[in-house]
Amino acid sequence: MYRVTFIDADGQVTELTAQQGQSVMSVAVANGIDQILAECGGSCACGTCHCYVDDAWIGRLAPPDDSEQGMIECLMNPTTRSRLSCQLKMSDALDGLVVHLPREQY
Amino acid sequence: MTANLLASDGQAFEPLTDAFAQNPYPAYAALRDKGTPQFFADFDMWLVTRFDDVAAIARDISMVRSPEFFMSEEEITEQKRLQNWLDMPHHQRFVQFSMLDSDGEVHDRLRKQVFREFTPAFIARQRGMIERFVEKLVDSLIGKGEIDFVEELAAQVPGHIIGRVLGVPDEDCPQLRVWSERVVQFFDIDRSDERKALAEQATTEFYHYLLKLMAERRRAPQEDLITRLMAAQDAGALNEDELVSTCMLILMAGHGSTIDVLGSGMHALLRFPDQMERLKADPGLIHTAIQEMFRFESPLPFFHRYSTTDCVVGGQGFPRGTKFGLLYGAANRDPAQFENPDTFDVGRNPNRHLAFGGGAHFCLGNHLARLDMEVIFTTLLKRLSSISLVDAEPQYKRGLSVRGPKVLRLALTPA
Ligand code: HEM
Numbered sequence A: 001m002y003r004v005t006f007i008d009a010d011g012q013v014t015e016l017t018a019q020q021g022q023s024v025m026s027v028a029v030a031n032g033i034d035q036i037l038a039e040c041g042g043s044c045a046c047g048t049c050h051c052y053v054d055d056a057w058i059g060r061l062a063p064p065d066d067s068e069q070g071m072i073e074c075l076m077n078p079t080t081r082s083r084l085s086c087q088l089k090m091s092d093a094l095d096g097l098v099v100h101l102p103r104e105q106y
Numbered sequence B: 001m002t003a004n005l006l007a008s009d010g011q012a013f014e015p016l017t018d019a020f021a022q023n024p025y026p027a028y029a030a031l032r033d034k035g036t037p038q039f040f041a042d043f044d045m046w047l048v049t050r051f052d053d054v055a056a057i058a059r060d061i062s063m064v065r066s067p068e069f070f071m072s073e074e075e076i077t078e079q080k081r082l083q084n085w086l087d088m089p090h091h092q093r094f095v096q097f098s099m100l101d102s103d104g105e106v107h108d109r110l111r112k113q114v115f116r117e118f119t120p121a122f123i124a125r126q127r128g129m130i131e132r133f134v135e136k137l138v139d140s141l142i143g144k145g146e147i148d149f150v151e152e153l154a155a156q157v158p159g160h161i162i163g164r165v166l167g168v169p170d171e172d173c174p175q176l177r178v179w180s181e182r183v184v185q186f187f188d189i190d191r192s193d194e195r196k197a198l199a200e201q202a203t204t205e206f207y208h209y210l211l212k213l214m215a216e217r218r219r220a221p222q223e224d225l226i227t228r229l230m231a232a233q234d235a236g237a238l239n240e241d242e243l244v245s246t247c248m249l250i251l252m253a254g255h256g257s258t259i260d261v262l263g264s265g266m267h268a269l270l271r272f273p274d275q276m277e278r279l280k281a282d283p284g285l286i287h288t289a290i291q292e293m294f295r296f297e298s299p300l301p302f303f304h305r306y307s308t309t310d311c312v313v314g315g316q317g318f319p320r321g322t323k324f325g326l327l328y329g330a331a332n333r334d335p336a337q338f339e340n341p342d343t344f345d346v347g348r349n350p351n352r353h354l355a356f357g358g359g360a361h362f363c364l365g366n367h368l369a370r371l372d373m374e375v376i377f378t379t380l381l382k383r384l385s386s387i388s389l390v391d392a393e394p395q396y397k398r399g400l401s402v403r404g405p406k407v408l409r410l411a412l413t414p415a
């Protein structure tokens, strides 16, 4: 079991648990975090699972691959902390991850 | 042979009748209530109607669009011959092959070439252009008193907007609509030799038109999708046939579907006048209202997948190579997912409907379709003090693959 924390645009904090290999998107969807729409179900094809990785964590993640990076550049309000939560898979290295949610996906 | 019966219990399922066209939802509910996928011999596939099952199949990468992974070359040729496709060289080359009907690496590569033009950030930049276009159209209709909303308004917008994204000059857009309607007619339930010939001829003309447009862009590149696709072709990312096929798919996929949901969405607002008033009083509800229009009357309610592995759907086992019919329109009325699913609620939130499918083939044009709708409904509600139905029971199109009114006569009173 890993822990992952979501902080919404109003600062509300939700702490959840995740399985090894589970995507951050799927943790959010399974627990009713409505800001993660995930319309393509994790195929890196919709860009509606956008989140901002917390400053404390950004340096600890492997950078996005080309297809994720291409999608991120086309999101609303992307920053250097933007990631697609469907591409972040929980592991020992990500235990305790904190992500911030946009107010809206589009 | 069509028997219109379900294999499990011999109950009737008659998706091509007028009664189904007017209201498919009781038939969908009956299918859902059976709990497991139902084999429907007429289409040679298993119909899947429960939200969870439909969503799971759509999002499963082991479920694909093209059956070719388990067929030999000979079987593919034989199937095309049986389906009477081989004598339609252009249609086969550009329509029957497409991003939508490819999987895996080919699909990813083709989708990558076009997704930028359809992402939220790019689409948001089209808003001003769409608003000006719709404003002008409404100017020309508002004094008329009575209009066919489908033909005079809905049908005039999506093709023009996609045309502009692609790079088709305005004056050619009406012709594109004729071509795309003829090309898709081929997929209609009552396919005839005459329609086949029409579809092949339209595809051929469309192809020659695109060749001409490409030659013009070669001389004078523009800021449009076709110019960018040509650069991608030069870079070796796709070949010319794939480029033509992709342009045709984009034009066809977004055309009829948007027209249909504009019509059924307007009809829903008129059938639920309290919801129309609610939206008028609070225009900020437009986003949830449009999502609800897609859920309530999903305009493309039916797509298929093939399983590439043995699998379990709805608790039942199926072998590799099974063909599933995903009824997005039925899933979107599943009470296990949506509270009061048969009630049209412009504030419904969350509203995780499947009208745009799911998974790798998730609708490329969803943001554009939603923006077209947002601009049209916002403009109309602002500029009209009242809208009412002229015919109490508008007729809907027949068939399982489409959903939308044929004609929607409205009486308009300007604000
Ligand atoms: C009312 C509007 C629309 C609806 C309901 C709709 C629905 C859908 C659905 C359900 C799919 C997935 C098919 C499947 O599951 O196999 C799809 C795919 C697609 N749609 Fe749409 N669509 C709409 C508008 C548009 C527009 C405006 C465009 C383009 C301008 C478009 C372009 C596409 C394309 C290219 C695909 C194939 C994507 C792929 O295979 O990766 N659609 N659409």
Ligand code: FES
Residues within 6 Å of the ligand: A025, A037, A038, A039, A040, A041, A042, A043, A044, A045, A046, A047, A048, A049, A084, A085, A086, A087
């Ligand atoms: S869920 Fe669609 S891109 Fe992440």
